[in-house]
Amino acid sequence: MAAATEPIVAIRDLSKSYRRGEQIIPVLSDISFTIAPGEFLALMGPSGSGKSTLLNLIAGIDRCDSGEIIVNGVDITRLAERELARWRARSVGFIFQFYNLMPVLTAFENVELPLQLTHLSRRERREHVELALELVGLADRMDHFPSQLSGGQQQRVAIARAVVADPAILVADEPTGDLDRAAASEILTLMDRLVHDSGKTVIMVTHDPRAAEQAHSIRNLEKGILTG
């Protein structure tokens, strides 16, 4: 199989603009690049350059105007909403700047969320969740609610949630943006381990140079255009 050398993500001529009344605001213009499996990619650029928009498109939570996004051989721009949702659940793990945990669910239940959509039994779910929480070092905080955890711990729960269904790709939008230096470095180490030990492909939006250092490669966006 040639899959190992094939890019896991191939983006071709991707464009997106927003309409504000009569005005059309281009956000991404003719973006093309590929991401290899197991790559740890940092997307950098000034605020408003379109990093989040690009990440959302790759992760299948937003729609482009034109172009192709081929992930694992599937052009996700052609998927219907329902198929896209199913594809996301299977293929992508999400890590957000503000963690986006459900406040009414415990750490365990938050991590279990993606598994609620699978056919796994209760016991199998429990095993997966415990494994994921152990991986991020929070096995002892399973019954805590997000409000009882620090920012760094919440982000680790979010990472556990992102990996629990074992997706090939992790997308992270400023994962350290809301954390202090120590917590941020813990999170980056954790993501690095996911790439090395579990072979995940990580795409991380950041404007923190220290975060970018951790990555294998860096791509710069400026006003919706890839500059390097």
Added chain:
Amino acid sequence: MFMLKLILRNTFRHKLRTTLTVVGVAVAILAFGLLRTLVGLWYLGVDSSSATRLVSRNAISLIFPLPISYAERIRQVPGVSEVAWGNWFGGIYIDEKNFFANFAVSPDSYLRLYPEFVLAPEEKNDFLRDRKGAVVGRKLAAKYGWKVGDLVTLRGTIFPGQWEFAVRAIYRGAHKNVDETQFFFHWDYLNETMKKTVPRRADQIGFFMLGVSRPDIAPEVAANIDATFHNSLAETLTETEKAFQLGFVAMTEAIMIAIRLVSYVVIVIIMVVAANTMAMTARERTAEYATLKTLGFGPGHIAGIIFGESVAIALVGGILGVALTFPAAGWIETALGQFFPSFTIAPATIGYDLLAALSVGVVAAAIPTWRGATVRVAEGFRRIG
């Protein structure tokens, strides 16, 4: 299972907000139920009036009398099986606030026309024999502690003077809708006193109450009676007891319609309030819905979560409202007994209560559910960021 857990936890997330909404719905449902019961009781009273009883009264107005001499001529009209008559007496017991209906009636024929007033045979005989005897409803007797043999004095308003009666019989209703708060006495007692004190008011009656042999001939009999007195000094207007009651309370019916309207308005108000609360709640949780969608949950899941919470809150409020309805009805029966001798909550009312609560939940959830289910993921995150 998991959805239920999420709905339940979300419901109790803002305890104060949820409690206030639940209390609001409960109070609205309570008001709705009580108002509906009130309206229902009123129509039931009208409905329970007999179809074989006709009322003849002065065509000009209820307050004008008819001569007693009409009795014989009415009796001649084919189809009339019984003729009774009476006057609204309007007497006051000690104080004006002690209101109850009291009538001077032709005792034996009146009781024959009202078999639903059930009297013990010996008490009935005592009443018929005593010209100053009175028969009172069970609830009325209980309220003032009257027993058979007690003397009761009413102060006349339409017929001036102090009128003394001896309670000779206490009737009970043959079924629950019979008013057990009325007071009857001999029309002869009234008439003979009038003959002595105000002779021009003697031999006058307020209404004839007639029995007809079959309900279907009632309209024809009524028309014949009115034809008999056409162009007389006092023309009659004869109608079924039901029509009579409706006319008697035409004014009240307008109020009843207004009350019914108010009962719906109450529900609409709480719908708007609950919808506002749900919209606020859903707006605060937009990022959570976006997160769930990101993880692969569909619009159906999101809709279920919002809808479930709204309906749960409304139903808890509804059940609480229904539960409060019973003590409230009990209180009305004791405190307002003279107006509502039996304030019974019908099973249908409970059904309507719960239906109203459910529709509050559904309507309140409609817009937030639609918004939550259709929010685009990327947009959902942007709203907080």
